[in-house]
Amino acid sequence: xxxxxxxxxxxxxxxxxxxxxxxxxxxxxxxxxxxxxxxxxxxxxxxxxxxxxxxxxxxxxxxxxxxxxxxxxxxxxxxxxxxxxxxxxxxxxxxxxxxxxxxxxxxxxxxxxxxxxxxxxxxxxxxxxxxxxxxxxxxxxxxxxxxxxxxxxxxxxxxxxxxxxxxxxxxxxxxxxxxxxxxxxxxxxxxxxxxxxxxxxxxxxxxxxxxxxxxxxxxxxxxxxxxxxxxxxxxxxxxxxxxxxxxxxxxxxxxxxxxxxxxxxxxxxxxxxxxxxxxxxxxxxxxxxxxxxxxxxxxxxxxxxxxxxxxxxxxxxxxxxxxxxxxxxxxxxxxxxxxxxxxxxxxxxxxxxxxxxxxxxxxxxxxxxxxxxxxxxxxxxxxxxxxxxxxxxxx
Amino acid sequence: xxxxxxxxxxxxxxxxxxxxxxxxxxxxxxxxxxxxxxxxxxxxxxxxxxxxxxxxxxxxxxxxxxxxxxxxxxxxxxxxxxxxxxxxxxxxxxxxxxxxxxxxxxxxxxxxxxxxxxxxxxxxxxxxxxxxxxxxxxxxxxxxxxxxxxxxxxxxxxxxxxxxxxxxxxxxxxxxxxxxxxxxxxxxxxxxxxxxxxxxxxxxxxxxxxxxxxxxxxxxxxxxxxxxxxxxxxxxxxxxxxxxxxxxxxxxxxxxxxxxxxxxxxxxxxxxxxxxxxxxxxxxxxxxxxxxxxxxxxxxxxxxxxxxxxxxxxxxxxxxxxxxxxxxxxxxxxxxxxxxxxxxxxxxxxxxxxxxxxxxxxxxxxxxxxxxxxxxxxxxxxxxxxxxxxxxxxx
Numbered sequence: 001x002x003x004x005x006x007x008x009x010x011x012x013x014x015x016x017x018x019x020x021x022x023x024x025x026x027x028x029x030x031x032x033x034x035x036x037x038x039x040x041x042x043x044x045x046x047x048x049x050x051x052x053x054x055x056x057x058x059x060x061x062x063x064x065x066x067x068x069x070x071x072x073x074x075x076x077x078x079x080x081x082x083x084x085x086x087x088x089x090x091x092x093x094x095x096x097x098x099x100x101x102x103x104x105x106x107x108x109x110x111x112x113x114x115x116x117x118x119x120x121x122x123x124x125x126x127x128x129x130x131x132x133x134x135x136x137x138x139x140x141x142x143x144x145x146x147x148x149x150x151x152x153x154x155x156x157x158x159x160x161x162x163x164x165x166x167x168x169x170x171x172x173x174x175x176x177x178x179x180x181x182x183x184x185x186x187x188x189x190x191x192x193x194x195x196x197x198x199x200x201x202x203x204x205x206x207x208x209x210x211x212x213x214x215x216x217x218x219x220x221x222x223x224x225x226x227x228x229x230x231x232x233x234x235x236x237x238x239x240x241x242x243x244x245x246x247x248x249x250x251x252x253x254x255x256x257x258x259x260x261x262x263x264x265x266x267x268x269x270x271x272x273x274x275x276x277x278x279x280x281x282x283x284x285x286x287x288x289x290x291x292x293x294x295x296x297x298x299x300x301x302x303x304x305x306x307x308x309x310x311x312x313x314x315x316x317x318x319x320x321x322x323x324x325x326x327x328x329x330x331x332x333x334x335x336x337x338x339x340x341x342x343x344x345x346x347x348x349x350x351x352x353x354x355x356x357x358x359x360x361x362x363x364x365x366x367x368x369x370x371x372x373x374x375x376x377x378x379x380x381x382x383x384x385x386x387x388x389x390x391x392x393x394x395x
Numbered sequence: 396x397x398x399x400x401x402x403x404x405x406x407x408x409x410x411x412x413x414x415x416x417x418x419x420x421x422x423x424x425x426x427x428x429x430x431x432x433x434x435x436x437x438x439x440x441x442x443x444x445x446x447x448x449x450x451x452x453x454x455x456x457x458x459x460x461x462x463x464x465x466x467x468x469x470x471x472x473x474x475x476x477x478x479x480x481x482x483x484x485x486x487x488x489x490x491x492x493x494x495x496x497x498x499x500x501x502x503x504x505x506x507x508x509x510x511x512x513x514x515x516x517x518x519x520x521x522x523x524x525x526x527x528x529x530x531x532x533x534x535x536x537x538x539x540x541x542x543x544x545x546x547x548x549x550x551x552x553x554x555x556x557x558x559x560x561x562x563x564x565x566x567x568x569x570x571x572x573x574x575x576x577x578x579x580x581x582x583x584x585x586x587x588x589x590x591x592x593x594x595x596x597x598x599x600x601x602x603x604x605x606x607x608x609x610x611x612x613x614x615x616x617x618x619x620x621x622x623x624x625x626x627x628x629x630x631x632x633x634x635x636x637x638x639x640x641x642x643x644x645x646x647x648x649x650x651x652x653x654x655x656x657x658x659x660x661x662x663x664x665x666x667x668x669x670x671x672x673x674x675x676x677x678x679x680x681x682x683x684x685x686x687x688x689x690x691x692x693x694x695x696x697x698x699x700x701x702x703x704x705x706x707x708x709x710x711x712x713x714x715x716x717x718x719x720x721x722x723x724x725x726x727x728x729x730x731x732x733x734x735x736x737x738x739x740x741x742x743x744x745x746x747x748x749x750x751x752x753x754x755x756x757x758x759x760x761x762x763x764x765x766x767x768x769x770x771x772x773x774x775x776x777x778x779x780x781x782x783x784x785x786x787x788x789x790x
Contacts, residue, residue: 003663004603005566007514009537014670021666045466050459058683062453064445067770070644071440104499104677111676115535119402120515133673140510140674142404142537171400208399249465251682268398271416275409278528279535281506281678282499287646288453288683375462 013140020132023361026347035353039382041370042355044180044331046248048375051302054247057295061288070287074277075102079285079293083256086297087239090218091229094261101273102285102293105253106216106242110137112276112283113212113238113257116269117171118143125165125173127157129363131180131214143171147363155182159193166201172210173198175230178217181334181362181369183327185225188233195234202236211237216255217330219246219300222307225328235262243293245331246301248373254289254296306331309372312379317370320387321394333370334359338393340366345393352385408535415527418756421742430748434777436765437750439575439726441643443770446697449642452690456683465682469672470497474680474688478651481692482634485613486624489656496668497680497688500648501611501637505532507671507678508607508633508652511664512566513538520560520568522552524758526575526609538566542758550577554588561596567605568593570625573612576729576757576764578722580620583628590629597631606632611650612725614641614695617702620723630657638688640726641696643768649684649691701726704767707774712765715782716789728765729754733788735761740788747780 002011027042040047064070080097087095103109118124118141126134126145135145148161162173175194177186198209213230218241221227231237242255257273259266277283285293310333314326317335324335337345342358342365349356349368359367374382397406422437435442459465475492482490498504513519513536521529521540530540543556557568570589572581593604608625613636616622626632637650652668654661672678680688705728709721712730719730732740737753737760744751744763754762769777 001663001666003660003667005514006511006667007517007537009514010511010667010670013674014667017670017673043467045463047462049462050465054465055457055459058457059454062450062457064450067442067444068440070445070449070647072438073646104681107673107677109676116401116405119400119404122400122402136670136674137676140671142402249682251468252465253677253681265398268396271396272398272401272405272409275405275412275531276535278412278502279408279531281504281532281675282502282648283676283678286499286648286681286684287644289681 009140009142013136016136016139017133019361023357027355030350030355037381038353038355039374039378039385040355041374041378041382042357044245044371044373045250046373047378050249053299054249054296057292058288060295061292069291073287073290074274074284075100076290079290082294082297083258087258091231093231095258096261098270099259099261099266101257101277102290103255103257103277103283104285105244105250105255106214106240107133108253108283109240109242109255109257110212110214111280112273113240114138114141114143115276115280116272117210121169122171123167123169124171125162127174127176129181131176132362134174146170150182150184155179155184157186157190157194159190159197162194163197163201166197166209168205168207170201170207170209172212174212174214176214177230178221178227178329180217180330181332181359181364183325183330183332183334185221185227185328188228191228191230191233194230198234198236208236212240213237214240216240216242216245220303220306220331221329222310222327227329231260235260235264237263243296247296247299248301252289254285254293306372309374309376309379313370313372316379316383317386320383321390322386331371331373333372334364334367335370337366337368338390342366342368345389348389348393349385352389354382354385354389404535404537408531411531411534412528414756418752422750425745425750432776433748433750434769434773434780435750436769436773436777437752439640439766439768440645441768442773445644448694449644449691452687453683455690456687464686468682468685469669469679470495471685474685477689477692478653482653486626488626490653491656493665494654494656494661496652496672497685498650498652498672498678499680500639500645500650501609501635502528503648503678504635504637504650504652505607505609506675507668508635509533509536509538510671510675511667512605516564517566518562518564519566520557522569522571524576526571527757529569541565545577545579550574550579552581552585552589554585554592557589558592558596561592561604563600563602565596565602565604567607569607569609571609572625573616573622573724575612575725576727576754576759578720578725578727578729580616580622580723583623586623586625586628589625593629593631603631607635608632609635611635611637611640615698615701615726616724617705617722622724626655630655630659632658638691642691642694643696647684649680649688701767704769704771704774708765708767711774711778712781715778716785717781726766726768728767729759729762730765732761732763733785737761737763740784743788744780744784747784749777749780749784
């Protein structure tokens, strides 16, 4: 399976994402064999043409205004200024332009942060169920992901369990709110409690433990839920963001890592992040996307539309006999499967032309993950099929 | 200088690029304090507005043709097919689409290759003088760069020295032709000789040693020089390419790594490279650039223009008293400095409004590196200043 002389680090990292590869192959097979009336809820992907304001922003940025329009870029001043201003508005903290590192999406931002912080055997705490690639990226950086389960049924952070998991080797804790896949948005009390734990642990172990706040979905919250950045509660916080979820354009990547202005010693960390951008394969947002960022910064997701789809799906799934929470944020509804084998049940649905992610791929066995980014026609067609699949499985 | 708990790997990698940072700071200071009539030869950057065919290709690709135009991309089939066809034309070898990995420029391609091949303590042979970031990227991947000097004055590969440098820990040898900074284009006999050495060493040590062929400048060759890909001579070759040099748009990145169809066991390596793309921060070319690639693939650098500028610069520098080779390829002319301290001499030139890279930054002490990507007006103004600086220094 592995080429000769493959480094152990790479083998471990690859093995951790084999279930995801396997699902993606299954998904491709579903699509290739698929019906014209398929309903695709499998990934957080767009199923409508990209909105005109996004396309216009890119089209406008294509035309060069100067000889250096497409010259080498690292982190350009105008987009950095805008991001810092936006983070000041969001958090009330005095974010500075020099602390913003523009990357190809949130995954690029996580890469430069993990590269700068994680050495061999260093530990990173990942709250489970997690986003697909945290574990693999930590392993690939040479570290060790330490899995801490969130509280059953509420999916809130289990602060006591996090505290027990911290050791002298812990370099960072990842907090992903609104959460993929659970839809949980962590409240102020939880975040304040987490900060106390991290501060206490740093003192005890005489180490530094960074809070890596993956806020990819922060613009996507429903009902009365309110996103609060962990940066408001914890000084040693690195904010991770991508425009790919807000704009639903995950293939045209721009995002950033930003250091809290309260992060002690951030000048030294700045240099490490810039080095990481260069030495991790020029992990820098493209010229075009840096030029377009001012226009993109002011676009919002169509939350009325997403909320309506979430509501219809949650209500429709419940009518069809499914037990499900309504997510507070992000793109995903996670109903329980009527049989324990979620992959088998996802296969049943696929045969009806309904594509969902089996929860076991994201450490949520016995659940499906259903993306609200499907279009309305897909939802119309899918709801009776969901009900039929459940009836057949329960039968 | 380093934050507490910084991994040793990251410290080593960062230290290796400190001279480059220092130069970039100096260069920024030159530009900030600079004259309106400055002549900028410091980097391989454009000094004219990007050509209309490039801008048109991007503008055309901006308009979405489908709902998934800006959806998640990894390596899309149409650009992979085109790259494979182009490599078949170039080499006569049966390159396959599945062996092409589309990245944000050549640096991104090097990153996924280094990540897949280099474990702790593994060695990578770098021929010196080298491109800025090979050593740092190898260190950052956890490996050890092993420097082998090219033959003095010709800058050809020193095959005997490479053979002596190979050990049981050698995982790869980087070949950069046309070379940055020396301008050397390696000939067939050299490449055939290198292949013999690598094959013999693999047998001796019972290991695999990859030839990583950085062909960023392969479209930029002068006079009668002819670029030949090392892939024609050595089976275990990985081709690295970027469109950023050909199109002179280094801030709008697209490039690739491609496995030779003769590379033994390449199916297993394919998986490792895809994993590396995902786990190194989604090191994948953007949707827009993948859509634009078919139009970009057919664009060429304006070689008549570059050749004319190379000729004027070489002749003008020689007339001004400089001793210099004429590069066979790539963007750089590397005259000897009239005083041993190349950084001091670059400072003298900067005070005259002429910005050049001191050779010591790229392991060419006693030289300057002068980019032919400056515009014609800059060359007109610069030649008398070069002559004046030399006269003053020799004075």
